[in-house]
Amino acid sequence: MSESNIESILQEKRVFNPPQKFADHAAVRSMTEYQKLYNLAEQDPAGFWAKLAEKELHWFKRWGKTLDWQPPFAKWFVNGKINISYNCLDRHLTTQRRDKPALIWEGEPGDSRILTYAQLHQEVCQMANAIKQLGVKKGDRVGIYMPMIPEAAIAMLACARIGAAHSVVFGGFSAEALKSRLQDAEAKLVITADGGWRKDKIVPLKDAVDQAIALDVPTVQNVLVVQRTQQEIAMQPGRDHWWHELKAEVSSNCPAEQMDSEDLLFILYTSGTTGKPKGVVHTTGGYNLYTHMTFKWTFDIKEDDVYWCTADVGWITGHSYIVYGPLSNGATTVMYEGAPRPSNPGCFWDVVEKYQVTIFYTAPTAIRAFIKMGDEHPNRRELSSLRLLGTVGEPINPEAWIWYHRVIGGERCPIVDTWWQTETGGFMLTPLPGATPTKPGSATLPFPGIVADVVDLGGNPVGENQGGYLVIKHPWPSMMRTVYKDDDRFRRTYWEHIPPKDGKYLYFAGDGARKDEDGYFWVMGRVDDVMNISGHRLGTMEVESALVSHPAVAEAAVVSRPDEVKGEDVYAFVILNGTHASSDELKQELKQHVVKEIGAIARPGEIRFTDALPKTRSGKIIRRFLRNLAAGEELVGDVSTMEDLSVLDQLRQG
Numbered sequence: 001m002s003e004s005n006i007e008s009i010l011q012e013k014r015v016f017n018p019p020q021k022f023a024d025h026a027a028v029r030s031m032t033e034y035q036k037l038y039n040l041a042e043q044d045p046a047g048f049w050a051k052l053a054e055k056e057l058h059w060f061k062r063w064g065k066t067l068d069w070q071p072p073f074a075k076w077f078v079n080g081k082i083n084i085s086y087n088c089l090d091r092h093l094t095t096q097r098r099d100k101p102a103l104i105w106e107g108e109p110g111d112s113r114i115l116t117y118a119q120l121h122q123e124v125c126q127m128a129n130a131i132k133q134l135g136v137k138k139g140d141r142v143g144i145y146m147p148m149i150p151e152a153a154i155a156m157l158a159c160a161r162i163g164a165a166h167s168v169v170f171g172g173f174s175a176e177a178l179k180s181r182l183q184d185a186e187a188k189l190v191i192t193a194d195g196g197w198r199k200d201k202i203v204p205l206k207d208a209v210d211q212a213i214a215l216d217v218p219t220v221q222n223v224l225v226v227q228r229t230q231q232e233i234a235m236q237p238g239r240d241h242w243w244h245e246l247k248a249e250v251s252s253n254c255p256a257e258q259m260d261s262e263d264l265l266f267i268l269y270t271s272g273t274t275g276k277p278k279g280v281v282h283t284t285g286g287y288n289l290y291t292h293m294t295f296k297w298t299f300d301i302k303e304d305d306v307y308w309c310t311a312d313v314g315w316i317t318g319h320s321y322i323v324y325g326p327l328s329n330g331a332t333t334v335m336y337e338g339a340p341r342p343s344n345p346g347c348f349w350d351v352v353e354k355y356q357v358t359i360f361y362t363a364p365t366a367i368r369a370f371i372k373m374g375d376e377h378p379n380r381r382e383l384s385s386l387r388l389l390g391t392v393g394e395p396i397n398p399e400a401w402i403w404y405h406r407v408i409g410g411e412r413c414p415i416v417d418t419w420w421q422t423e424t425g426g427f428m429l430t431p432l433p434g435a436t437p438t439k440p441g442s443a444t445l446p447f448p449g450i451v452a453d454v455v456d457l458g459g460n461p462v463g464e465n466q467g468g469y470l471v472i473k474h475p476w477p478s479m480m481r482t483v484y485k486d487d488d489r490f491r492r493t494y495w496e497h498i499p500p501k502d503g504k505y506l507y508f509a510g511d512g513a514r515k516d517e518d519g520y521f522w523v524m525g526r527v528d529d530v531m532n533i534s535g536h537r538l539g540t541m542e543v544e545s546a547l548v549s550h551p552a553v554a555e556a557a558v559v560s561r562p563d564e565v566k567g568e569d570v571y572a573f574v575i576l577n578g579t580h581a582s583s584d585e586l587k588q589e590l591k592q593h594v595v596k597e598i599g600a601i602a603r604p605g606e607i608r609f610t611d612a613l614p615k616t617r618s619g620k621i622i623r624r625f626l627r628n629l630a631a632g633e634e635l636v637g638d639v640s641t642m643e644d645l646s647v648l649d650q651l652r653q654g
């Protein structure tokens with residue numbers, strides 16, 4: 001996030017109260033009510049969650065202990081038996097929701113499908129039976145590499161139904177990135193499609209799966225392929241199976257497996273400060289409850305709402321707030337395959353108009369792109385069905401907030417700015433729209449049951465409006481349980497950065513923040529070597545590893561620089577091997593190489609060749625200086641730790 005954005009956040013002082021008309025019908029309709037819930041949860045967290053778990057979810061068997069906390073390892077609803085697919089589907093079938101649209105899907109070319117709860121249930125049962133037939137058992141891991149089509153959600157729910165853990169890999173990741181995730185998860189099956197539509201082109205997903213497996217993923221025994229784009233693809237006999245063929249054979253009766261509350265539900269890989277992504281582990285009962293409650297209260301969901309989250313199911317936002325949270329609540333969730341593109345800049349607003357969307361949830365980067373495309377696109381559509389807006393992914397700059405409020409929300413819709421992470425499973429800081437006055441740029445206050453604070457490196461709370469580290473002080477139901485197969489990394493990354501204080505463990509989120517005079521949180525962005533590109537997390541080390549895997553590159557240092565639409569953009573400093581000459585062609589080749597190694601989101605906006613990098617005497621790259629250079633700013637900060645000051649002159653001139 002750029003300095004100027006931070007400046008304008010600091011200057012923006014307006015407060016927006018929940019419109020009375022909205023508050024009148026909201027589940028939580030005043031700050032007094034919010035405070036009551038918050039206090040209740042604070043006094044007796046286990047009791048608070050236990051009561052909700054009982055009331056809101058179906059359990060095959062009640063749990064014993066609500067929370068078993070052996071820091072930093074938590075178990076929620078110990079020995080309880082539950083199935084999230086059952087909670088998302090079966091339990092709605094005996095109610096009026098049976099024939100209510102569960103999933104409304106719009107394809108990029110303009111095709112569409114609506115699945116009622118009964119229909120979605122049937123499809124999930126069929127896919128569950130199909131993957132069982134392919135040898136998948138409770139406890140196995142399944143890779144899902146899909147476009148945004150209903151089968152992506154169906155595949156997740158089918159895995160959950162039989163107790164297999166899914167690991168969804170975003171369809172924009174490359175074959176190389178897919179390989180390392182499938183390897184780490186030791187996936188037995190991959191569910192994919194021939195391709196997906198993205199910006200009027202086919203993304204050849206099945207080809208990437210073939211490449212990934214050929215690169216070395218010996219655990220994969222079968223590939224289940226959904227037909228979407230219908231181009232010719234290679235099918236390996238014995239290993240590859242068409243979904244539509246298996247579907248015709250299997251039964252649609254598949255009772256949900258009784259899972260232990262702490263059984264693995266999914267692994268989702270996310271970037272960290274090393275080159276190797278972390279497999280974030282989420283389990284069943286606590287995740288189900290927390291995504292259910294946050295969806296219910298933050299979106300103030302009503303029976304006839306049509307809810308649309310524009311994320312991809314490949315990210316946590318898609319998991320928690322396209323699939324599990326909405327369906328567990330019996331809501332109607334919209335899924336859209338496309339992205340705004342020059343040929344169709346108003347496509348999002350067409351979807352809102354066509355399906356009379358009432359709740360719309362997107363990212364600041366998308367909002368900034370809409371601003372650039374021009375007000376005429378939303379203005380030309382009927383957006384009066386909207387009653388609530390949401391944002392996630394990065395701090396929202398007040399200009400974008402105000403535009404969103406005015407042009408999309410018609411000044412009548414509250415905006416919920418939700419701060420959370422892959423690791424937290426669900427919203428941590430968020431307004432409750434009928435209660436919380438909002439301030440543009442602030443994610444406001446903790447969700448009931450969440451104890452958040454801003455502290456220094458010693459774990460001491462910092463003063464009002466002072467910058468510090470954002471921490472969570474008490475375990476919550478959907479917290480990540482560990483890094484897959486790496487408890488040690490889990491402990492180091494999240495629980496030791498700020499040492500336990502008086503025996504109390506603090507969860508370190510990796511974000512900087514401050515709390516204002518009203519206790520409102522202002523998240524400032526990552527404080528580690530993780531970038532935020534279009535609301536997606538990307539490690540500087542990951543891009544560096546990708547670059548040095550190219551034979552021409554001797555060393556690379558990656559930073560981000562401010563970008564008007566993406567928030568941040570990748571900027572790489574590269575030292576070439578002696579034998580290679582710098583050229584524009586080589587720059588292009590290296591950019592392409594990063595796309596091949598990671599995916600298009602990691603493509604550097606700029607590559608700069610250099611002979612040396614600023615380093616400390618112990619050899620650590622000083623990224624701070626590189627960030628200044630990338631942003632075209634004066635170098636700020638202490639240079640006394642530098643090994644060779646002439647490097648800076650060189651870079652300044654270069």
Ligand code: WT7
Pocket residue numbers: 270316317391392393394395396417418419420421422423443509510511523524525526532535536537
């Ligand atoms: C990081 C988590 C959680 C879904 C999307 C990204 C940043 C997320 C906000 C917000 C300020 C935000 C943080 C966080 N972030 N939401 N509302 N305000 N920053 O998930 O890939 O796990 O990234 O995104 O830096 O740590 P993720």
